[in-house]
Every structure is written in structure tokens, then in C-alpha cells.
Amino acid sequence: MCVAPVGKVISIQGTQGVCDFEGVKKEISLMLLPTVQVGDYIAVHAGYAVQVVKDYKKLLQEMVTRNVIGENLLAKIEEENKKLDNKEIKIMNFCGTHEYSIVKYGLRDLLPANIHLVAGPGCPVCVVPEEEILTALELLENKDIILTTYGDMFRVPTSQGSLKEAKAKGKDVRVVYGVDEAIKIAQGTDKPVVHLAIGFETTAPTTASALLQADGLTNFFILSSHRYSAPVMEYVLQNNTMEGVICPGHVAAVIGEEAFLGVVDEFKIPLVISGFEPLDILETIALILEQINNKEAKLENQYARMVEEKGNAVAREAMEKVFTTQDAAWRGFPVLKNSRMVLREEFTQFDALKKFALREKNQGENAKNGCLCGKILQGKHPSQCGLFGKFCQPENPQGPCMVSQEGPCFIAFQYQ
Amino acid sequence: MKITLSHGAGGAQTQKLIGEFLKLIKNRQVEGGIGLDDLDDCGTIPYQGGQIVFTTDGHTVDPLFFPGGDIGRLSVAGTVNDLTMMGSKAVALSLALVIEEGLEAEILERVFQSINSTCQEAGVAIIAGDTKVVERGAVDKLIITTAGVGLTERVVRDNGVQPGDKIIISGDIGNHGVALLSQREGYDFQTTLESDVAPLNKMLEPVWQLRVHAAKDPTRGGIAMVLNEMAEKSGVNIILAEEKIPLHPEVKGACEMLGLDPFTLANEGKVVMAVHPEDAEEVLKILQQHPYGKKAVICGEALVVEEKKSPKVLVQTDFGKRVVRPPLGEIVPRIC
Numbered sequence: 001m002c003v004a005p006v007g008k009v010i011s012i013q014g015t016q017g018v019c020d021f022e023g024v025k026k027e028i029s030l031m032l033l034p035t036v037q038v039g040d041y042i043a044v045h046a047g048y049a050v051q052v053v054k055d056y057k058k059l060l061q062e063m064v065t066r067n068v069i070g071e072n073l074l075a076k077i078e079e080e081n082k083k084l085d086n087k088e089i090k091i092m093n094f095c096g097t098h099e100y101s102i103v104k105y106g107l108r109d110l111l112p113a114n115i116h117l118v119a120g121p122g123c124p125v126c127v128v129p130e131e132e133i134l135t136a137l138e139l140l141e142n143k144d145i146i147l148t149t150y151g152d153m154f155r156v157p158t159s160q161g162s163l164k165e166a167k168a169k170g171k172d173v174r175v176v177y178g179v180d181e182a183i184k185i186a187q188g189t190d191k192p193v194v195h196l197a198i199g200f201e202t203t204a205p206t207t208a209s210a211l212l213q214a215d216g217l218t219n220f221f222i223l224s225s226h227r228y229s230a231p232v233m234e235y236v237l238q239n240n241t242m243e244g245v246i247c248p249g250h251v252a253a254v255i256g257e258e259a260f261l262g263v264v265d266e267f268k269i270p271l272v273i274s275g276f277e278p279l280d281i282l283e284t285i286a287l288i289l290e291q292i293n294n295k296e297a298k299l300e301n302q303y304a305r306m307v308e309e310k311g312n313a314v315a316r317e318a319m320e321k322v323f324t325t326q327d328a329a330w331r332g333f334p335v336l337k338n339s340r341m342v343l344r345e346e347f348t349q350f351d352a353l354k355k356f357a358l359r360e361k362n363q364g365e366n367a368k369n370g371c372l373c374g375k376i377l378q379g380k381h382p383s384q385c386g387l388f389g390k391f392c393q394p395e396n397p398q399g400p401c402m403v404s405q406e407g408p409c410f411i412a413f414q415y416q
Numbered sequence: 417m418k419i420t421l422s423h424g425a426g427g428a429q430t431q432k433l434i435g436e437f438l439k440l441i442k443n444r445q446v447e448g449g450i451g452l453d454d455l456d457d458c459g460t461i462p463y464q465g466g467q468i469v470f471t472t473d474g475h476t477v478d479p480l481f482f483p484g485g486d487i488g489r490l491s492v493a494g495t496v497n498d499l500t501m502m503g504s505k506a507v508a509l510s511l512a513l514v515i516e517e518g519l520e521a522e523i524l525e526r527v528f529q530s531i532n533s534t535c536q537e538a539g540v541a542i543i544a545g546d547t548k549v550v551e552r553g554a555v556d557k558l559i560i561t562t563a564g565v566g567l568t569e570r571v572v573r574d575n576g577v578q579p580g581d582k583i584i585i586s587g588d589i590g591n592h593g594v595a596l597l598s599q600r601e602g603y604d605f606q607t608t609l610e611s612d613v614a615p616l617n618k619m620l621e622p623v624w625q626l627r628v629h630a631a632k633d634p635t636r637g638g639i640a641m642v643l644n645e646m647a648e649k650s651g652v653n654i655i656l657a658e659e660k661i662p663l664h665p666e667v668k669g670a671c672e673m674l675g676l677d678p679f680t681l682a683n684e685g686k687v688v689m690a691v692h693p694e695d696a697e698e699v700l701k702i703l704q705q706h707p708y709g710k711k712a713v714i715c716g717e718a719l720v721v722e723e724k725k726s727p728k729v730l731v732q733t734d735f736g737k738r739v740v741r742p743p744l745g746e747i748v749p750r751i752c
Contacts (some may be wrong), residue, residue, distance in 0.1 A: 003751050005672040022669030024594075026605040046751040067734055106683050106736020151675070153747035168420040174602065177674065177749045181602055204752065217626070276733050395428050405675065405750050415738045 001203035001249040002097060012038055019044055029180055031209040032315040039112055039361035043253065043306060046150075046199075047178025048206040050314055051253040054305045059277075066279055072317060073282040074110055080114045080289035090116045090241065091288055092379060094407025095248035096123035097276055103415045112286070119411075121232045122248050124199045125152040125404035127330040128225045131361045136223055139356055140171040146189065147173045148182035149196040152404045157397055163196075164329040172340040179210040188221040195350045198225045200391050202250045204341055207316035208322035211343075211350055221352035225339035226323065227330070230263070236378050237267045237334055244270040246281065246287035249303040249304050254319075256311030257301050268297040275303040322347055331400060332374015371399035373409075382409040389413060422745025426636025426682070429745050430456055431455075431726070441517065447751045456500040456574050457647075458566070469566040470506040472554060476559050480523065484610025487560055488530030490684060495564035496538045496615040497633045501574075501687070503624045504566030507616050509535070510544035510704045514559040517552045527558070528629035536733070568624075574642075575649035576629040580697035582691045583654060583716035584617075584711045589610070590667040593681030593747070604747070605673065609666050612708075613684035619706035625691030634688050636741050640679040640729070642688050644742045647718075647727040651688075655697050656716035656740075675750035680743035690718055 007019035007026075019042065020160070026047075030036055041056035042049045052061070062069055093099055097122075099119045100109060108117055137160050140147055147163065154164045154175055166169040168174040172191075176182050180194060186193035197207045204226040209218045214220055229251050237245070247260055252273045264271050269331040270291035274284035284302045291298065301307055310316075319341070328340030331412055343351045352358065371392070372385040382388045394410055401407035423433045438444065438452055445451025447462040449467065458471035475491045492509065513532070515524070532724040535542060564731055592611040595602050616633070630650065632642040639661075647654045662679055671678050685708055691699045703709030719725050729740040 003675045005669075007669075017521045022605045023666040024605055024669040024673060026673060070735055089549070104738055105733045106738050109736045113695075151750040153746060164420060164422070168418045175748045176602060177604070177751065181604070199751070278733075287582070292471075395432065416743045 002045050004045040004202065004250045006041055006043050006056065009040045009042055012098050014037070016389065017049065018064050019049070029209065030311060031213070032205055032318065033415045034314060034415050038231035043250070045181050045202050046206045047252065048209065050202065050250065051221065051316065053304050054300055054408055056305070059305065062279065067131045069279055070282060071209065072285055073279065074144050074287045077115070077289060078112065080286060081115065084114070084289065086114050088114050088116070089243045089289070089292065090118050090379070091244045091246060091285065092118045092236065093246040094119045094122040094229070095246070095251070096250070097124070097250070098246055098274065098281060099408060099411055101276050101278060101281060101408055103411045107278060107281060113412065115285070118242070118379035119376070119408035120379065121236060121330070122200070122229065122404040123377065123401070123404050123408070124203065124227065125156060125375060126377055126400040126407050127227060127232065127333070128153070128156070128400070129200055129329045129331045130158045131329070132223070132225045134166055135353070135358055136163065136194070136359050137161065137166055139164050139194060139352065139358060143192070143356060145172070145192045145194050146185060147171070147177045147196060147284050148185060150198060151172070153196060153198055155369060155397065155403045156400045157403070179207050181215060183217070185209055186217055186268050190219065190223060192219045194221045195222060196223045196225065198228055200229045200248070200251050201254045201319065204323060205312075205319045207256060208318040212321050213319060213348055214350065220350060221355050222343060222350050223352045224323070224340070224342055228325070228341065230259070231336040231339035232330060232333065233263060234266070235333060237263070242269060243292060244272070246284050246288070247271050247273040249307060250272055252303065252307040252311065254312050254315045256412055257299065257307055257309045259311070260299050264297060264299045270297055270300070272300045273307050275306065300329055302402075310319070319392070332377060369398055373399040373401040376401050376408050382412040385409070418432040425679070425743070425746040426641060427743040427745050430726055432638070435532060436598070440666035450571065450573070458499045458504070460502070466503070466567060466569045468570050469499055469502045469563060469568060469571070470563070471498040472561065472563040474557070474561045475560060477596070478556065479599055482529070482611055485684070486527060486530050487558060488527040489534045490613050491560040491562045491740060492531055492534040492538065492540070492683060493613050494635070495538060495562040495614040496617050499564050499566035500617040500620055501572070501631045501633055502566065502568065502666050503570060503572030503628070503631070504568035505621070506538060506540050506563050506566045508541045508543045510563045512561040513548070514555050515547065515549045516555050516557050517549055519557055523581045525729075531625045533616060538617055547561035548678050564713055570624075570657060572628055572631055573625065574630050574632050574646050577646050577652050577654070577718045577719050578629055579652055579677060580693050581629055581662040581690040581713045581718040582693050582711060583606070583656065584691055584696065584703070584714055585662065585719065586616075586687045586703050587640065587681055587711040589686065590666065590678040590681035591632070591664055591683045593638070594670045596668050596682070597747070598676075601722070605670065607666050607670060609664060611684055612685035614708050616685060616687055616708060619703060619708050622686065622702050626699055628689055628693040629692065629697065630690040632688050634683050634686055636682050638678070638680040638682060640677070640740050641686055641742050643729045643740065646688070646690060651727055652718040653721050653730065654716055654718050658684055658731045658733045660681060661711050661713035662711045662713055676747060679740055679744070680747065685722040
């Protein structure tokens with residue numbers, strides 16, 4: 001659910017650094033990773049350093065022989081699968097970025113026919129309910145503001161159109177790469193700048209960190225559609241039978257390995273935190289099958305180069321300082337308890353809902369047009385939706401799953 | 417409906433918009449020639465046993481001067497390349513300027529210098545022109561529209577790909593796209609990449625006597641767009657080997673950083689060709705001898721479409737395969 005490319009830190013100045021991505025250089029914030037040093041390889045999400053990558057050299061070496069390693073992993077999967085005696089195995093890849101990788105490298109076709117990888121709800125764009133986008137549209141309609149948001153959010157359809165259509169009508173909607181760019185825009189204007197913030201625990205700390213430094217900025221506000229990942233994972237597992245879960249690696253890099261222990265205890269199925277390279281995913285599948293054969297149900301961490309037991313303490317603290325929880329609806333899901341991050345009292349000055357006295361519409365089940373996004377985020381295949389491919393295509397999406405680059409419908413339509 | 421930027425981004429939505437506009441135009445073809453409905457790079461007029469090839473192109477770019485090029489070079493190269501992709505010899509262009517009031521004359525002089533040097537390189541003349549100045553704000557600085565005429569005895573179409581043909585790409589893809597993104601507000605990254613903008617007619621002149629079955633320049637929409645057009649119009653599948661597709665490390669880095677797909681990024685000095693398998697090596701050699709084609713590769717082939725299936729473009733990765741579809745619309749960075 002979170003793109004987090006790896007680059008090399010080439011210079012540091014205070015809390016800012018320059019990161020090199022194969023020769024392309026970008027300034028990034030080090031606020032969430034104060035211990036980073038020049039020469040470290042780091043994962044960057046939305047303009048913030050999230051975690052140091054251990055043993056990056058080894059990873060690069062593996063890339064050279066990845067065909068061979070891939071063959072070996074597939075052989076291992078085959079071997080474990082023989083013991084399963086063709087039993088149907090459903091493994092949920094929770095995170096949209098995993099789904100993207102799986103499809104980009106055509107991994108499904110390489111697996112035995114009885115092993116099914118099922119896309120999960122880890123697509124932040126997909127799960128933001130219509131009401132929360134309508135609030136942003138209403139704000140654009142009634143106030144002279146600049147609205148910033150992330151790329152995919154721009155095109156999500158609602159009954160009142162999309163943010164992109166609002167822009168075509170002359171409203172000031174800007175796509176940003178990270179919250180810091182939204183802050184920069186606010187510093188350069190007198191107009192109110194409202195940032196529609198989405199994402200799980202990987203993105204939320206960047207918003208939190210920005211607000212912790214935004215003291216004195218009186219024209220910057222947040223509409224928080226940030227979500228916690230655990231409530232939706234639990235909901236899906238309560239309502240669907242899965243034999244294993246590929247856990248979101250970049251969320252885990254922030255909240256830590258131990259955050260998933262509760263899920264293992266409750267559902268007693270194999271959980272493996274996974275990286276996003278094709279080799280990572282194949283290894284994760286092999287680990288899950290091995291656990292099934294050994295009649296085990298434990299948490300394993302395949303992504304140890306990035307994920308520590310307690311995650312990123314600075315990022316977690318920032319998130320806890322700024323956000324508190326609220327019960328909230330998700331697109332296609334019922335209200336999930338304590339699942340949304342909203343600003344704490346101390347940060348009311350940045351709360352767009354309060355500043356502009358906005359009232360979010362009643363939150364309830366949505367999808368009036370036959371869109372099955374909610375079901376698809378729980379593992380239903382997009383082709384089982386009556387709209388898919390006919391009335392709903394990436395050019396004319398009926399729901400967010402067809403918009404987001406991580407949406408199961410978009411991915412199924414575009415790459416399969 | 418209101419027009420959005422996606423309608424102009426060269427992807428599926430552009431195609432759809434063009435399709436709708438086409439219906440509004442009554443006369444779309446000269447008898448015996450290639451017309452608008454063919455949606456090829458140019459139209460043609462049969463004349464004395466050969467074909468007059470004709471095209472037009474409007475150019476806007478922000479900024480006017482970018483790493484590796486400018487709007488002047490872009491205007492000439494763009495039209496020369498469209499004429500070239502039909503296998504024709506580009507001969508002459510027209511040039512129409514729409515200038516925003518207040519533009520510095522010095523900027524225009526620099527644009528003209530660039531137009532001159534590009535015309536000289538391509539061996540074409542500008543034989544007609546027009547100038548309009550509009551009120552401040554009515555256009556952004558400068559719009560250049562060029563039309564061009566080429567001549568040929570045999571037209572190379574984009575629908576002529578045959579099963580078994582080799583697919584050739586003339587060099588690194590996406591450099592122009594990344595070089596321009598780096599200049600845009602909000603992107604904030606540094607790269608040494610320059611636009612590849614260049615007229616390709618001289619490089620390609622010797623290849624037209626070989627069995628080149630189709631050629632296109634992958635501008636907006638990138639190779640994802642042109643390969644899909646070629647596959648669909650020709651009724652073939654095209655399969656590429658991902659590891660062979662030439663990609664500059666900085667394009668790869670920028671794409672990973674911003675969550676973009678290099679296949680969808682614009683180029684202004686590349687050609688994608690389908691060539692008879694027996695001639696492919698020779699075409700490749702010709703390209704590689706030219707500065708603009710040094711990194712040319714054979715990176716795929718055309719296959720017969722399976723029964724009852726529609727044509728598609730596939731990529732073989734180090735692992736499995738995936739489908740490449742035309743890009744959707746304007747390019748936005750993604751974090752999730």
C-alpha cells in the first residue's frame with residue numbers, strides 16, 4: 001500500500017537530506033529517521049526517510065542472479081505444495097503494492113493452480129469512503145482554497161464528480177508527492193491550503209511530522225482520511241477464510257513486527273511480513289506453505305532488512321502525538337471501531353473540519369451504483385463484479401478500485 | 417463534458433476524444449489516400465504514382481527551453497519524425513506562431529535559431545508561415561504549429577506488423593519525459609537526463625529499402641501507446657523482453673521514486689519498428705551506426721493472436737508475463 005523506493009543518502013543538512021535514486025537526486029526529510037547517516041541506503045515514502053535498509057549490497061547481488069534464486073524458490077513452493085495434496089490454499093496479500101508487484105512480474109501464473117493469491121484491502125485510495133471525498137469537494141465549491149492530495153486520489157469518482165473534474169472546472173486542486181510540498185505551497189500563499197491526507201501507518205507519520213513542525217503556519221489544514229491497518233485486516237479475516245496472510249512490509253517498518261502478534265493469536269494462521277521484490281514474495285509464499293505443512297501458525301518476518309521488532313519509534317511517536325482514533329466507515333465496509341486517525345485536541349488549529357465548520361455526511365454503507373469495491377477488497381475477484389470491464393474501466397471508473405494503481409480492479413484490467 | 421488534461425496526455429482518453437471529434441469532420445480522405453480515419457502519423461495524397469505525405473502538429477511545452485531542447489527544435493523534429501514514420505522523405509514545413517503579448521523578442525530569436533539548426537540538420541525548408549499575437553493570458557507564452565510535406569513511392573503504415581516480425585527500439589526510453597518532469601513545479605528532483613528531441617529522418621533514410629513493416633515514434637503515451645496501436649491495427653500480439661528494453665538508470669530511478677511506468681513516458685527522438693526477421697539485424701546495424709541509434713536493440717517480436725482473443729502487448733519479465741495497456745492519462749506521481 002505504500003511505494004517506498006530505496007535510495008542512498010548522499011548528504012545531510014539538519015533534518016533534510018539528499019537521496020540518490022540511481023543518479024536522480026531528491027531532497028527528503030529525515031525527521032522520522034534522525035539517526036540516518038551519509039552512505040546509508042534508506043526507504044523513502046512520500047518524501048520522508050522511513051527506515052534504513054540493512055545489507056543492501058546483498059540485495060543487489062541477489063538481483064544479478066535472481067532468475068536462479070527465483071527458480072529455487074519456485075521449486076521449494078512446488079515441493080511444499082506436493083505435501084498439500086492439491087488442497088485449495090487462499091493467501092491474502094493485504095497490501096496493494098504487493099498486488100502490484102505480483103501482477104507486474106506475473107507471479108500468479110508461476111504458482112501451482114491450487115495456490116490462490118487474493119488481493120486485500122491495503123489500498124488507501126480504495127478504502128476512503130465517498131463521504132470523505134465529498135467533504136473535500138464541498139470545501140472547494142464553497143471556499144477559496146487550494147486543495148492538495150496524492151496522485152491517485154485525484155481521479156476517484158463520487159456522485160458529485162472527482163477532484164480532477166473540480167480542477168477542470170477551475171478549482172485549485174494540486175497533486176503533491178508528499179505533505180512537505182503542501183506545506184511549501186502554504187508558505188508561499190495567503191490562501192488556505194487544505195491537504196487531503198490518506199494512507200495507513202506508513203504515510204500517517206509524515207503528516208504527523210509535518211504538523212509537529214508547522215507551528216506558526218496559520219493557513220495550513222488537514223482533512224485526515226488516514227486509517228489504521230489492523231481493524232480492516234481483522235474484519236476481513238473474521239469474515240473470510242484465508243490459509244495465510246502476506247503482511248504489509250512498509251506498514252510493518254513503522255509499527256514493527258510485534259504489532260501483528262495479536263492477529264496471529266486471534267486467527268491462528270501463518271502471517272509473514274514481506275518485502276516487495278518478486279523474490280521476497282515468492283519466499284514469503286514458500287514460508288507460508290511450510291508453516292501450513294508443519295501445522296504451525298506463527299508470525300515470521302521475511303523483510304528483516306527493513307522491519308524491526310518495534311518498527312520506527314520516532315515515526316510511531318509522531319503518529320501517536322498527533323492522531324487519536326475514531327470509529328469510521330470504509331469504502332464498502334461497515335463502520336470499523338477505532339479505525340480512523342483524526343487530529344487530537346492539541347492540533348485543532350490544523351483541523352479543516354473544525355476550521356471550516358464542515359459536517360461529514362452520515363457514514364454508512366455506500367456503493368449505490370452496483371460497484372463491489374468493498375467485496376473485492378475482501379478477496380472477491382474483480383471479474384465477479386457486473387460493472388468490471390464493461391461499465392467500469394480505468395478511463396471511466398465507477399469505484400476507487402478501478403482508479404488506484406493499487407486497486408485490484410485497475411490492476412486486473414490493466415495488466416491481466 | 418469538460419476537457420481535462422488527461423484528454424491531451426496521449427493515452428486512451430486522447431484516443432477517445434479524437435474518435436469523437438473525427439465524427440464531426442465530414443471529408444476525411446482524399447480518394448486513394450490515407451485519411452483521418454486511419455489515425456496514422458500522416459495522411460497521404462496519391463500523386464503521379466507516388467504519395468504526397470502530409471501532417472500537422474501543434475506544440476506547447478513548459479518550459480519553452482528544457483534540458484536537451486526547446487520548443488523550436490521540438491516543433492521541427494516532431495513534424496519531420498511524423499513524416500519519416502510513413503517512410504517518406506521530409507521536404508518542407510510550414511510554421512505558425514501564436515505569441516502571448518509581452519513575450520521577450522529575444523526568446524523568439526533563440527527559438528528561431530533552434531528552428532534553423534534543426535531544419536538544417538533534417539534537410540528541410542520552411543516555406544510558409546503565419547504569426548498571431550494574442551492578449552496576455554490568452555495563451556501561455558508561445559504555441560507553435562507546424563505542418564509538413566513528405567514524398568514517397570511506398571508508404572510504411574502502422575498497421576503492417578506481421579507475425580514473426582522483430583520489434584526494434586532505437587534507444588533509451590523515457591528520457592524526454594523525465595527531463596521535463598524534473599522542470600515541473602512540485603516534482604523537485606535533479607537529474608542529468610536530457611530530452612532526446614531529434615529529427616530521425618537521416619538516421620532512418622537507409623532502412624526504408626529493407627522490409628520495415630511498421631514504424632512509429634513513441635511521443636506522448638510512450639512505447640505503451642504506440643505498441644498497442646501497432647498491435648491492434650495490425651491484428652498481432654507483440655511480446656517484449658523486459659530486460660532488453662533500453663533504460664537509462666536515472667529514468668529507472670525516477671520511475672521508482674515517483675511510482676511511474678517508463679513505458680508510458682514521452683520520447684521525442686526514438687522510433688519503434690517492426691521489421692521482417694531476416695532484415696532485422698541489418699536495420700539494427702544501420703541504426704547503431706548513427707548517433708541517435710547507438711543503443712538500438714531488438715527487444716521483442718510479433719506473434720499470431722490466439723483464436724477468439726484480441727491483440728495485445730505482453731512483457732516477459734524475469735519471472736512471469738504481464739500485459740501492457742495504453743496509458744490512461746496525465747502522469748501523476750503516486751505514493752500508494
